[in-house]
Amino acid sequence: MRISIKNNIWIKGEYCTAGSKLLKKFKPTSNAFLVDQLLKESFNLKSVELEEFASGTLGKNTLKKLTHPINNTILGGSSTGCALSLVLNDQEQVSIGTDTGGSIRVPALFNNLIGFKPSYGIISRRGVIPLANNLDCVGLLGRKLENIKKIFSIISKKDKNDLTQVNFDLDQNLTFDLEKVLIYKKNNDFYLSQEEKKIIIKEYKRITNSLFYSNLLRLDGRKFNETIEGFKNSAKVEQLRKNLFLKKTYDRFSSGANLILENPCNEWLCLKLKLEKLLINNILVIFCDEKPKLYTEKYTEKEISEIDWKFFIANLLGLPSIIIENILITAPKYSDFCLLNLTENDIDLIKDLNKK
């Protein structure tokens, strides 16, 4: 098994740039917790490039051009970047990255791979450069579920230095329960209106952009023992960020400041209750039939909202979620192993259920 690590996760002695010029010289002094666990099991780790700050879906960063390995016109659909090419070329490859709004699962959907995002608070986030701290999860992308399960068991150990990690162990013997499956269809109770999908996207933007602003504010271009001249002027630092960030990153960053003081809207709070009630004991299955688009073609707002909301639900509620054979399955909180213990038979049964 070969493992790649997204370049926003600390590996001691290697540059951890998160695809940004401002972090070009950032060398962490220790390993991320999950990297330590993998090194203990003597895996070789390869660090791979990503979208700037893991924010966006264009596969762009300010340091290096990222291209799709097979057909460089196909949109990867997420920030995962080069990790995708490794998995596409290698049966035994597992890529470890972050999933804040589908960064692991969207490329898995477009390239027929397996992408797994665990429940929030299972894998330690120490040493993972945050985008939105309370949505970020470390996720796994690969081609074999057994490999993903093995790596997940290694990296989900308890870290006493991450206070947001849960302090209990997951039930490893949980199996997939077909009786709990709720298929997303038009005549279902769960079916969401266009308006409700927009609310999900709006809330996701509110949380991520405000935290994105707060997290990136510390990047002012200095190492910490430099002289203070030049850093006294906040306008100059702002200009530096404007010059060194990609435009889309800067736009996202600056829009966040206005969102910090905003509260979640009433509609979202009601919708959240509805979703939590439905997903407290049910497994949500969504059959995805989106086809990847070319770089030159732009998604309309309607199309984006059609794709994004499905993935955002798991992040906003902290639920485990997996893409397998183009089916998006989201399980109740902390029942991660019910997804990792999926068998081929289970998937066939789900497909049968859909046809009925």
Added chain:
Amino acid sequence: MIIIGLETHVEINTKHKLFCECLCSKSGKINEFTCDICLGFPGSLPLLNFEAIQKGLKFINLIKGTVNKQLIFSRKHYYYYDSPKSFQLTQDDIDAIGHNGAIKLFDFKNKVFTQSIVKFSKVLLEENPGAQVGNSIDFNRAGAPLLEIVTQPIFHDKETVLLYLQNLRFLLLKENITSENLNFKSDVNISYNNGKRVELKNLGSIEEIGESIDAETLRQKTETVLDQEVRNYDSVLKVTTYSRKKETHDQYLFLREPDLPIINLTESNEFIIKNKRVEDSKILFDVYYKKYDKNLLQLFPIFIQKFPDINKQVIFSANLDDNTRFFLENSNSISSLQLSIIIQELKYRDFKISNLQKDKIMELIKINKHSYLFKTEVRNILNNSSSKENLEFNLENFLISNFKKELLDYKNTRIEKIKNFLVGQVKKENSTINILQIIDFLENYANINSN
């Protein structure tokens, strides 16, 4: 007339910094005691130093303040070159670790207590920024724990201010919350004849504070202050100089720290604090995620429909306990303003309120008083955790009918063990009664009957 309020920042003498395990040390090379966390490297996660939190609680105990039910830290965003993260981890006003409390000032010269009482508005924990050394920044200090002690604007003269500062420093040193070599800085808020408030920043020594108050009062007597502003004191020229316009609360963009869980300061703090047992009893901090009561959660949407004009933040910051639940469930006749007042008043109380109190508040709601009056009356009802006559009646009946022998024994012998036994029995019968009130009652009873 001048009105002065003080905001004092005291360095707490803990071994480690507030959010990491680096040593708090004044000696050492530049940036010797730093790590990923206190340098704010992206990807680092804050930890919590319980020693600092305990010392904060100890101070609130000393001033007999109210401890907040939950420990919450927030990011306060501002750009300054000594701040490694471009925000400071501190507490928002409403989340401050303690509120209220007061001390009586002691006159060190004449060795008597004076008549002046200083009332506090809040006490909060926060981290120190770095320090400028020559032309670079020393981050050894960054992340060291600070206690911010804010008084109400109650001072009218320089002498009381200086006496208060002497008292405060003495108290903090005596209780081993701070040390001689640690910083003790104050910001002074002054307004003259109800004018706009001026904040004098970073005054170190007590002499400097006295001089600056004189200088600023003199200035405000001749110049009108047009806007809230921050000024510095020039100790050579003995004048205050303009620094900047005062930021508003909203400009700091307070954001709850997402990498720290909300911590429940459990075990009835009230009991521990009142009995001054902070040191002896280990406060159990149980780390948990704010789990919403599902039934209560279902009330919220109905609630928002019913009160469209209510401030959402008030609702979502409510204590989701039985007290609040009662008012949410019986919210038919309540106006949204009354409800938000009740929720806010219940926020800092972790004891169960009695049925009598609930009835009294429900009665108040019907009368529909002016909002200010309503607030004070609700507060009065909640502060008398059980009405005195009612308590004596209950206690007397209960004790005489069940423990007559023990009661007489206590009256005659005053043995502590019997008292504790009786307190325990009453507490078993009615857990809402305050222990101090039971003790009061027992002592009264013993005195009255022996005379």
